Amino acid sequence: MISQQGSFLNSEKVQTKYSLEDFPNLKEFREFIVQGKIEFCIERAALMLEFLREKGGLDYTDPITRQAAVLKYILENKKPNIFPNDLLAGSSTSKRKGVLFYPEFLGLGIWPELLSLPIRKKNPYHINAEEIIKLDQEIMPFWIDKNVPELVRKKLGDGDKSYRLHEKLFLYMVAKYNCQSHTIPDYQKVLKFGIEGIISDIKKRIKNVSGEKKKFYNAMKTALEGVLSYAKNLSKEATRQLKTCKDPDRKIELKKISEICKRVPAQPATTFREALQSIWICMNALYQEQNNVGFSIGRIDHLLNPYYIHDIKSGKLTRKRAIELFSHFWLKIGDNIPMVPESGEKLFGATGSNQAITIGGCDKEGKNSVNETTFLSLDVVELLKVRDPNLNARIREDDPDDYTQRIAEVIFNTGSTPSLISDKWVIPALQKIGIEQEDANDYAQVGCLEPNSPGRQFGHTGSLLINCTAPFILAMHNGNSNKSKDLGPKTGELSEFTSFEQFLDAVKTQFKFIIENATRLNNVCGETYKYLHPQPLLSALFEGPIQSGKNLLNGGATYNSSGIAFIALADLIDSLYAVKKLVFVDNKFTLEDLGQMLKKNFNDNEKEYSYILNKMNHFGNDKQDVDSLAQYLIDFLYEICTSIKNYRNGNYLPGYWSMTIHSGFGKVTGAFPNGKKKCEPFTSGLTPFSKTQKNGPTAVFNSLANLDCTKMPNGMALNMKFNKSLFKIEKNKGLFISLLKGYFSKGGMQVQYIIQDAETLIDAKQHPEKYPDLMVRISGYTAYFNDLNDHMKDEIINRAIMQI
Amino acid sequence: MEKIKLWYYKFLGKLLLDYSHKKLIKLNNEDPLFHNFVSNFKGKIIISTENNEIKRSLIFNGNGNIKYTKKKVNEPDASFIFNSIKDLYKFFRNYGDVYEGMLENRFKIRGNSNILFKYQFLTNYFNPKKEKIPISL
Numbered sequence: 014m015i016s017q018q019g020s021f022l023n024s025e026k027v028q029t030k031y032s033l034e035d036f037p038n039l040k041e042f043r044e045f046i047v048q049g050k051i052e053f054c055i056e057r058a059a060l061m062l063e064f065l066r067e068k069g070g071l072d073y074t075d076p077i078t079r080q081a082a083v084l085k086y087i088l089e090n091k092k093p094n095i096f097p098n099d100l101l102a103g104s105s106t107s108k109r110k111g112v113l114f115y116p117e118f119l120g121l122g123i124w125p126e127l128l129s130l131p132i133r134k135k136n137p138y139h140i141n142a143e144e145i146i147k148l149d150q151e152i153m154p155f156w157i158d159k160n161v162p163e164l165v166r167k168k169l170g171d172g173d174k175s176y177r178l179h180e181k182l183f184l185y186m187v188a189k190y191n192c193q194s195h196t197i198p199d200y201q202k203v204l205k206f207g208i209e210g211i212i213s214d215i216k217k218r219i220k221n222v223s224g225e226k227k228k229f230y231n232a233m234k235t236a237l238e239g240v241l242s243y244a245k246n247l248s249k250e251a252t253r254q255l256k257t258c259k260d261p262d263r264k265i266e267l268k269k270i271s272e273i274c275k276r277v278p279a280q281p282a283t284t285f286r287e288a289l290q291s292i293w294i295c296m297n298a299l300y301q302e303q304n305n306v307g308f309s310i311g312r313i314d315h316l317l318n319p320y321y322i323h324d325i326k327s328g329k330l331t332r333k334r335a336i337e338l339f340s341h342f343w344l345k346i347g348d349n350i351p352m353v354p355e356s357g358e359k360l361f362g363a364t365g366s367n368q369a370i371t372i373g374g375c376d377k378e379g380k381n382s383v384n385e386t387t388f389l390s391l392d393v394v395e396l397l398k399v400r401d402p403n404l405n406a407r408i409r410e411d412d413p414d415d416y417t418q419r420i421a422e423v424i425f426n427t428g429s430t431p432s433l434i435s436d437k438w439v440i441p442a443l444q445k446i447g448i449e450q451e452d453a454n455d456y457a458q459v460g461c462l463e464p465n466s467p468g469r470q471f472g473h474t475g476s477l478l479i480n481c482t483a484p485f486i487l488a489m490h491n492g493n494s495n496k497s498k499d500l501g502p503k504t505g506e507l508s509e510f511t512s513f514e515q516f517l518d519a520v521k522t523q524f525k526f527i528i529e530n531a532t533r534l535n536n537v538c539g540e541t542y543k544y545l546h547p548q549p550l551l552s553a554l555f556e557g558p559i560q561s562g563k564n565l566l567n568g569g570a571t572y573n574s575s576g577i578a579f580i581a582l583a584d585l586i587d588s589l590y591a592v593k594k595l596v597f598v599d600n601k602f603t604l605e606d607l608g609q610m611l612k613k614n615f616n617d618n619e620k621e622y623s624y625i626l627n628k629m630n631h632f633g634n635d636k637q638d639v640d641s642l643a644q645y646l647i648d649f650l651y652e653i654c655t656s657i658k659n660y661r662n663g664n665y666l667p668g669y670w671s672m673t674i675h676s677g678f679g680k681v682t683g684a685f686p687n688g689k690k691k692c693e694p695f696t697s698g699l700t701p702f703s704k705t706q707k708n709g710p711t712a713v714f715n716s717l718a719n720l721d722c723t724k725m726p727n728g729m730a731l732n733m734k735f736n737k738s739l740f741k742i743e744k745n746k747g748l749f750i751s752l753l754k755g756y757f758s759k760g761g762m763q764v765q766y767i768i769q770d771a772e773t774l775i776d777a778k779q780h781p782e783k784y785p786d787l788m789v790r791i792s793g794y795t796a797y798f799n800d801l802n803d804h805m806k807d808e809i810i811n812r813a814i815m816q817i
Numbered sequence: 818m819e820k821i822k823l824w825y826y827k828f829l830g831k832l833l834l835d836y837s838h839k840k841l842i843k844l845n846n847e848d849p850l851f852h853n854f855v856s857n858f859k860g861k862i863i864i865s866t867e868n869n870e871i872k873r874s875l876i877f878n879g880n881g882n883i884k885y886t887k888k889k890v891n892e893p894d895a896s897f898i899f900n901s902i903k904d905l906y907k908f909f910r911n912y913g914d915v916y917e918g919m920l921e922n923r924f925k926i927r928g929n930s931n932i933l934f935k936y937q938f939l940t941n942y943f944n945p946k947k948e949k950i951p952i953s954l
Contacts, residue, residue, distance in 0.1 A: 121931045121934050122916070122934060124931075124934035124935055124937070124938045125914065125915065125934055125937035125938050125941055126938075126941065126947070127938060128938075128941065128942065128947070128949040128950060128952065129941065129947045129948055129949050129950070130950075131950050132948045132950060133948075142950070142952040142953070145952060146853075146952075149935075149938065150853075150854075150857065153931075153935070154857065154858075156931070157929070157931045157932065157935070158929065158931070162930060162931075163929050163930075163931055166928075166929070166930075171927045171928065177925075180919060180925065180926060181919075181922060182919055182920050183920075183922070354916060355914070356914050356916035356917045356920070357916065494922075496900065496922040497900075497922060677920075681920055681921060681922075
């Protein structure tokens with residue numbers, strides 16, 4: 014067995030830079046992943062239907078036994094793909110690059126556009142006539158009355174308040190309708206013990222239990238046996254291809270693939286390549302169990318480094334070959350695309366599968382653990398410049414200088430990645446919610462940037478998306494919105510507010526009401542999963558369920574939580590400050606006047622609009638009065654969220670990131686007192702309003718660093734944009750690093766960058782064909798600029814450009 | 818002026834609604850591929866405004882027949898309840914999308930939204946704004 018502790022090979026720190034020209038096969042694969050056609054895959058849904066029809070429907074046995082049997086059937090019959098030049102066997106879908114389709118979640122939302130999918134303008138999915146007919150006539154009708162949204166509706170009834178509010182979409186969105194995969198499985202366990210080792214542990218425990226526990230252990234065993242079958246089929250497929258292969262080099266690869274798939278993930282990994290293959294097969298298997306939305310990989314440098322060091326030392330591996338294999342793995346992760354309906358592109362446009370990888374940081378004891386594979390990861394991301402996976406780098410005060418410098422270099426060269434996160438504040442944030450020190454030290458990012466303790470914290474970090482501007486709208490309209498009546502509690506007409514405190518109380522009442530309804534609906538979704546979608550495989554690949562005999566959905570993980578992403582907090586901060594200052598302190602106008610101004614989109618109120626933008630203080634300018642209001646709201650949200658229990662007896666955790674939803678919400682919302690006009694996007698993550706960032710990056714950093722980040726356990730996103738040309742001057746690179754270190758030292762938790770010249774972005778909007786792989790940071794994930802809708806492209810173009 | 822506008826929306830809204838559903842029935846009778854899509858679909862749908870100024874029911878009976886009526890059917894599987902006649906008019910004028918309609922807050926959905934997705938699949942069949950791939954039985 015390979016030791017899990019790696020050592021640093023000093024000689025390897027002298028790095029040879031490679032380009033894609035050094036790896037022709039990799040170059041072709043990359044081009045395919047970036048620009049190749051996306052095919053809609055119905056394999057999983059068709060196999061699942063085949064199995065359930067044969068058995069007579071969902072209720073032929075208990076839910077956990079059923080799900081294990083379904084999964085095993087899918088894995089046994091899934092096409093064992095090994096594409097030409099593949100170094101790792103297996104694929105997420107039956108296609109080389111496919112859309113994963115899950116009819117039991119929100120898959121049926123694609124029904125309206127089945128006939129236009131291959132020719133829709135934004136992100137087309139190729140599908141043939143036979144598949145369309147199969148979907149329309151067999152698969153979708155089977156699920157029409159039993160997918161998650163329909164079961165939740167049946168449970169609650171049409172008139173239920175939480176359900177009805179969700180329908181409005183602008184208040185909150187319950188992501189659990191679509192998945193609960195925003196988490197990190199325990200891949201360490203697979204590498205260390207192998208699937209057979211895990212099965213043997215389960216077998217020992219089965220002997221001593223009965224009833225539900227026995228069913229659960231048997232279900233985990235069945236699911237794991239499915240993974241073994243899939244690996245065996247891949248090995249057989251490699252052997253089959255070997256028989257007809259004429260190319261001697263390819264023959265060697267196929268022989269190797271066949272041998273490796275015979276060994277892993279059944280057995281513990283013994284080499285770097287086996288470790289990659291083992292993780293990749295488990296990832297494929299997990300996607301068959303449940304929707305891949307942010308199924309994250311964890312600390313890849315920690316997982317792989319012992320194997321890398323071992324292979325390099327023993328001469329089995331060269332650094333160049335390691336880059337080739339690792340890059341292949343990296344590209345494979347992008348072989349699947351989440352299904353997004355055309356209208357969904359407005360809210361979630363251009364998203365990949367958002368699988369986070371984390372590098373850097375410390376070991377469980379708190380000792381800096383930047384290693385060889387950390388640098389290897391940076392080399393790979395710089396070489397490939399692809400959207401997926403989403404790389405996050407942990408930053409510490411005791412980091413070696415060459416690590417920080419290398420990270421900066423990779424950000425300059427890719428223009429967008431990695432995202433940076435500070436150990437100094439994340440670790441205490443996790444400890445504050447009850448994660449033990451050594452487990453907190455081991456944290457990694459999930460999805461966009463949410464910190465979780467990998468393999469032991471079942472955190473579904475993207476459970477809920479809540480619009481922070483909604484409570485403001487409801488407070489301004491006494492519980493109504495512009496379009497709908499009686500949404501929230503009656504908190505008073507505008508004329509009745511005589512102080513800012515009263516108005517703030519109204520907003521807080523509306524906020525509490527929204528959060529309570531959103532979390533209630535999320536909990537009902539969770540209960541629905543217990544019937545429709547328990548997860549025996551993920552349970553087996555997690556710390557806790559095997560030890561306790563308790564399914565993940567019943568709280569079997571060592572730590573349980575549900576993450577909320579609050580969207581557009583900066584808009585709320587500035588808007589509340591505007592009400593306080595302009596209405597109640599300076600008496601410039603009344604609340605009713607403000608309401609009228611917003612209704613008219615500030616038309617006829619140019620003077621007031623200009624005052625708001627240019628004279629009033631705004632968040633992000635290092636102004637204590639606004640920043641303290643921001644902290645007040647963050648404290649308030651932390652208290653409420655952490656006091657509510659989820660269906661697994663964990664707490665809700667607040668975070669501040671928005672993907673592209675700030676743009677979607679903004680598009681359907683009117684003017685706001687911070688100066689946002691009708692249809693303009695809201696602010697991304699916790700980034701200050703771009704029209705009012707006047708005092709440069711230091712002020713933005715100071716405002717953010719003034720906040721207590723330990724009250725953001727579900728992460729936060731600060732977006733910053735710099736002109737690329739700025740870094741042609743060597744001195745500026747050093748200043749960039751100093752600014753970053755200062756921010757993290759003072760209290761900053763996270764930052765991510767777009768390093769791109771304004772002209773390039775404008776040109777890319779006008780001539781997309783010239784920029785097929787231009788990457789930008791959204792608010793959490795990285796996207797190809799071309800894939801974004803125009804509204805989001807404008808949001809990126811209009812982000813404030815920082816100067817150093 | 819407001820009254821004239823309302824009358825206009827009501828007149829055109831009804832016209833669009835009836836036109837598109839009559840077209841649905843015509844296609845079902847004349848186009849074998851479309852008929853195939855309808856053939857095993859079972860569902861009762863109500864389309865109405867909140868104040869019931871406009872109300873129509875559409876019944877897919879599961880054997881390939883479609884019934885369109887001005888009466889409200891009992892126990893519908895799904896309903897579109899538009900906030901106003903203007904919202905209904907705008908939705909049908911643009912061959913509306915269910916998600917977009919929800920996002921724009923034009924209507925409430927009651928019942929099983931999956932039924933409405935299938936319904937939209939059928940109406941998109943003759944939506945000139947949606948390009949479609951050629952498909953044959």
